[in-house]
Amino acid sequence: MSAEPRYLGGQAVMEGVMMRGLETWSVAVRNPDGSIDTVVHDAPGWTDSVNKIPLIRGVVTLAESLTLGFKALTWSADRAAPEEEKLGKGAMAATMTTAFIFFAAVFVLLPLLGARFLADALDGQRVVFHLIEAALSLGIFVGYLLAIGRVPDIRRVFEYHGAEHKAIAAYENGVPLTVADAQKFSTAHVRCGTNFLLTVMVVAIAFQAVVGRPDLPILIASRLIGIPIIAGISYEIIRFAASHQRWAWVRVLTTPGLTLQKLTTREPADDQVEVALAAVDAVLSAEQRAEVAARNRPPAGGSEPSPAFG
Secondary structure (H helix, E strand, O other): OOOOOOEEEEEEOOOOEEEEEEEEEEEEOOOOOOOEEEEEOOOOOOOOOOOOOHHHHHHHHHHHHHHHHHHHHHHHHHOOOOHHHHHOOHHHHHHHHHHHHHHHHHHHHHHHHHHHHHHHOOOOOOHHHHHHHHHHHHHHHHHHHHHHHHOOHHHHHHHHHHHHHHHHHHHHHHOOOOOOHHHOOOOOOOOOOHHHHHHHHHHHHHHHHHOOOOOOOHHHHHHHHHHHHHHHHHHHHHHHHOOOOOHHHHHHHHHHHHHHOOOHHHHHHHHHHHHHHHHHHHHHHHHHHHHHHHHHOOOOOOOOOOOOOO
């Protein structure tokens, strides 16, 4: 059998799922008529030259994931949008830039400025400042997830997020890639982006404590410059946790992130899991597809194998 690792990565998009395989990435979406459209592209391979360099590989992987994610979201949105409303490359670049500015403003600068104001008002010392900043960062993050989860369209995306996790779990755990088998798994996954973001928050708190509380311009610069450093460290933590789930203490430490995924995932319907499985199937190599097919083979004297999707 193939020695290739079984890890896959994915993302929910509008009415579908994006999946990243070893050499390709795909997007599968459900059309209004009930059919499934799938598109497959070669993976960019940005991490090929840095895959063995800790921290750097995390930053590059994050950049690649964000780029593929926006491309997948654009394609899925264009499937449902009228021709005159479809996004071009310029619009996608503007959207990525706006999203980064929003992230930096809401999740980095707002807690910083709020903590500075409150700490001064309370005549607090350095420890008080960092505690307030940490509380504001986590509070804004959780509040944001709770708020967007109430939007019907976002809830639909969260259902596809759950479907993505179930499809990946089915593949990585060696079961047949059927809807029934995938539905047996949890909507939580240790390598989820939500888990990554929570890890980022915790690492950021530690990083900020080391930086201290210099003058405001230096404080703001430290937060912005620290983003790639924090992302690189967080990636290494998630990577370690994903490959050491057999250790009880690792499972305990990842519990908060898995619990938080209840805010960003919902139990998917069978037709949504079918779309996620189609995205998985589209990125499998020939060897991987043969290994998956072998899972469906019955033992001697058994019944016929189950279909790939259904």
